[in-house]
Amino acid sequence: MTDEAENAEAVETAETADIESTETPEVAQATQEVEVSSEDAEPTKSEAESGDEPTEKERKKNSFQERINQKTRQAKEAEQRARQAEEATEDYRRQLEQIQSNAPKLPTLEEFDYDQEKYTQAMAEYNAAANRSAVQDALTDQQRFQAEQAKKEAQQAMVQAFTERTGAFRDEHADFDTVVQDPSFKQGAAMTQAILIADNGPAIAYHLAKNPGLTNDINQMNPVAAAMELGRISARLATEAPIKTTNTPTPVTPINTASKGSEKSLDEMSADEYRKFRGYK
Numbered sequence: 001m002t003d004e005a006e007n008a009e010a011v012e013t014a015e016t017a018d019i020e021s022t023e024t025p026e027v028a029q030a031t032q033e034v035e036v037s038s039e040d041a042e043p044t045k046s047e048a049e050s051g052d053e054p055t056e057k058e059r060k061k062n063s064f065q066e067r068i069n070q071k072t073r074q075a076k077e078a079e080q081r082a083r084q085a086e087e088a089t090e091d092y093r094r095q096l097e098q099i100q101s102n103a104p105k106l107p108t109l110e111e112f113d114y115d116q117e118k119y120t121q122a123m124a125e126y127n128a129a130a131n132r133s134a135v136q137d138a139l140t141d142q143q144r145f146q147a148e149q150a151k152k153e154a155q156q157a158m159v160q161a162f163t164e165r166t167g168a169f170r171d172e173h174a175d176f177d178t179v180v181q182d183p184s185f186k187q188g189a190a191m192t193q194a195i196l197i198a199d200n201g202p203a204i205a206y207h208l209a210k211n212p213g214l215t216n217d218i219n220q221m222n223p224v225a226a227a228m229e230l231g232r233i234s235a236r237l238a239t240e241a242p243i244k245t246t247n248t249p250t251p252v253t254p255i256n257t258a259s260k261g262s263e264k265s266l267d268e269m270s271a272d273e274y275r276k277f278r279g280y281k
Contacts, residue, residue, distance in 0.1 A: 068168060071161035072199065078150070078157035085147035092140040099136050103129040158196045169202035176206055185209040188219040190226040194234070203237045204230065 054062065107122035109115075170176045179185075187195070191208070195201040208215045218226050 065168070068161070068164045071157070071164045075154070075157040075161040078154040082147070082150040082154040085143070085150040089140070089143045089147040092136065092143045096133070096136045096140050099129070099133045103133055162196050162201055165199070166202045169206070173206060176202065179209045180205045182209060184212055185215065186219060187215075188226065190221075190223045191215070191218060191230060194227060194230040198230075198234045200234055200238055204234055207233065207237060 104122070104126050107119060107126055109119050112118040112122065166176070173179075185205075185208070187205075187208075195205045198204055208218070218229055221229065
């Protein structure tokens with residue numbers, strides 16, 4: 001091979017190597033982004049497992065709150081059904097009164113000059129009205145029974161909702177049962193109903209049981225005034241931060257190991273200083 005041929009081949013080889021190894025800045029950046037995105041798209045197992053998960057206490061609290069919400073919702077639905085049944089009963093009663101007020105009196109032959117045909121027609125109208133009244137009376141009784149049943153169901157639902165709320169409140173106030181079951185805590189009808197209905201009913205009961213004077217004042221009020229006062233108490237308690245109480249005895253305050261006027265600890269005192277500190281002569 002001649003020198004010219006060898007030189008040409010060397011130049012061609014160098015150019016080919018440059019083309020294969022050369023990488024533009026845009027290509028390099030794109031390659032880095034692909035690599036980074038691949039790393040981000042595949043988190044490690046430890047990262048996946050280290051997500052924020054609720055603690056056992058939080059899960060228990062959430063479950064408690066879900067049950068409270070469910071029972072409260074059921075109580076409100078039952079109360080709505082009771083109101084509707086009560087309204088329907090009132091409608092049936094009004095219809096019955098109207099039928100009875102418009103019902104003809106028992107006809108006699110004398111009223112129709114002993115005209116048998118007219119008398120027979122009057123008796124037919126009388127019997128038809130009596131039948132309508134009897135049917136309406138039966139429907140009213142049936143509706144009244146349904147209203148009573150709906151009212152009982154609503155009351156039971158309210159009690160169940162209150163029980164769930166009490167369980168949650170008791171977790172924050174360990175002395176709840178002791179406080180509200182005190183024989184001196186007397187509840188009037190308006191107070192009992194307000195405690196059952198309110199979302200923070202247990203807090204109201206707890207507050208009133210701890211304030212017998214206030215409880216007595218409310219029990220002396222008429223139902224409307226008592227309901228208004230209990231509503232104000234409920235609103236005020238709802239804005240206050242709960243204070244957690246426990247049955248754990250109050251810790252004994254430790255005895256100071258140094259007098260107020262001394263800067264020495266017991267270990268630093270001399271025998272005379274220690275005797276003076278303890279009050280020995």
